[in-house]
Amino acid sequence: MRLKEKLQGLVPEERLSGLSDRFHVIGNIAILSLAPELEPYKKVIAGAVFSSGKNIHTVLNKTSKLQSDRRVAGFELLAGSGNTVTIHKEFGFLYRLDVAKVFWSSRLAYERMRVAAEVVAGEDVLLPFSGVGPFAVPLAARGASVLALEKSREACLYLAENAKRNRVEEMITIINADAFHMSEWLRKDFHRAVIPAPYGADGILETVLPLVKSRGCLHFYTFKKRHQIEPLKKSYEDMGLEVKLCRRCGNVAPGVSRWVFDLAKS
Numbered sequence: 001m002r003l004k005e006k007l008q009g010l011v012p013e014e015r016l017s018g019l020s021d022r023f024h025v026i027g028n029i030a031i032l033s034l035a036p037e038l039e040p041y042k043k044v045i046a047g048a049v050f051s052s053g054k055n056i057h058t059v060l061n062k063t064s065k066l067q068s069d070r071r072v073a074g075f076e077l078l079a080g081s082g083n084t085v086t087i088h089k090e091f092g093f094l095y096r097l098d099v100a101k102v103f104w105s106s107r108l109a110y111e112r113m114r115v116a117a118e119v120v121a122g123e124d125v126l127l128p129f130s131g132v133g134p135f136a137v138p139l140a141a142r143g144a145s146v147l148a149l150e151k152s153r154e155a156c157l158y159l160a161e162n163a164k165r166n167r168v169e170e171m172i173t174i175i176n177a178d179a180f181h182m183s184e185w186l187r188k189d190f191h192r193a194v195i196p197a198p199y200g201a202d203g204i205l206e207t208v209l210p211l212v213k214s215r216g217c218l219h220f221y222t223f224k225k226r227h228q229i230e231p232l233k234k235s236y237e238d239m240g241l242e243v244k245l246c247r248r249c250g251n252v253a254p255g256v257s258r259w260v261f262d263l264a265k266s
Contacts, residue, residue, distance in 0.1 A: 006048040011041045023049060026099055026106065027086025028057040032078070046078030057081050060099070071103035071198055090134065093141070095162050097132045102155045104132065107250045108196065108221075111260060112138050115194055115219050119144045123191040126211055128179030128204060132158040133172075135194050140171035147190070148172055149179045180207055189213045195220045199252075209239065209265070217244075218263040225255050232261075240266045 002021045011019070015037055024031040030049050034042055046059040057080050064074035075084070084100040090109050097104055112135050119125065121143025130136050130148035132155050139146050140163070150156050156176045163169040175182075180203070193208045195218065202222055212218060218241070224232060233243050245262035252258055 003045075003048055003052070006051075007041075007045060010044050010048075011038070015041065019045070024106065025054060025056065026097075026104055027088040028055055029084065029086050029099055030054070030056045030059045031062060031075070031099070032059065033062045042078055050079045058083055060084070072101060075100055091138070093137050093166050095132055095134060095137070095158075096165065097158050098154070102132050102152060102158055104134070107258070108134070111221075111249055115139070116142050118217070119192065124188070126190040126193040126208065128182070128193075128208065129196050129198060129201075130159060130174070131155050131196075133162040135196060136172050137162060137166045137168055139194065140168035141166065144171065144192070146172045147175065147188075149175050149177050149182060151176070151178050179204060183207050183210060186211060190216065192217045193219070197221055199223045206239075212265050214265060216265045218261075218265065220261045220263060221249070222259055222261070223252060223256055224259055226257070229259065236261065236263060242266065
């Protein structure tokens with residue numbers, strides 16, 4: 001039964017129109033983003049989610065957008081145990097994380113496997129903004145040697161745990177550092193760079209580019225409006241990059257989407 005169907009008669013019809021049947025599930029935690037007009041009904045809605053049959057133990061409501069460079073939102077507990085630590089399964093890999101302390105987005109699940117499928121065993125891969133390992137683990141499982149940079153110490157600790165959990169710890173080197181400063185101390189050329197950049201961090205491309213070998217590949221994620229895409233392609237070509245692929249990876253705000261560019265360095 002859909003969420004809205006469960007709430008028929010419990011939430012006024014005019015309010016239900018603003019509620020999505022979809023909600024974000026990370027492990028056994030459900031995360032809602034309820035509009036202000038649904039505030040009086042949030043406990044009822046949480047109860048319906050809690051009984052959805054998806055093995056959910058905790059229901060949270062997002063109370064603020066992603067904050068600071070740690071990319072962590074604010075949450076309030078609506079139902080369940082209140083435990084914000086969970087184990088999330090994605091394409092056979094397991095990730096333990098605390099949704100209240102580290103960043104996670106399930107929206108890039110397909111992308112993580114798509115990029116990993118392009119990797120050849122033995123490649124050296126640079127991965128800034130590595131988080132708790134959703135890109136690093138599949139890349140390492142394909143036989144790549146991954147250098148993962150992450151500014152959040154909490155995320156680094158979970159990444160180390162997840163690398164062991166998925167038996168790829170020998171293929172991942174973790175550095176707790178600000179990726180924007182890596183060119184100051186990193187002396188290595190990489191076959192490939194995977195760059196899941198946060199919003200507003202487009203400048204990281206210029207930092208990463210000198211660290212990629214000639215004929216190397218870059219997978220760059222950015223947030224843009226559709227009309228910005230063609231000029232952006234031209235700017236990449238002016239940087240000596242060939243745009244091999246450009247695709248939208250979902251909306252993040254009205255008119256704004258996450259886009260991925262697969263780039264080849266000349």
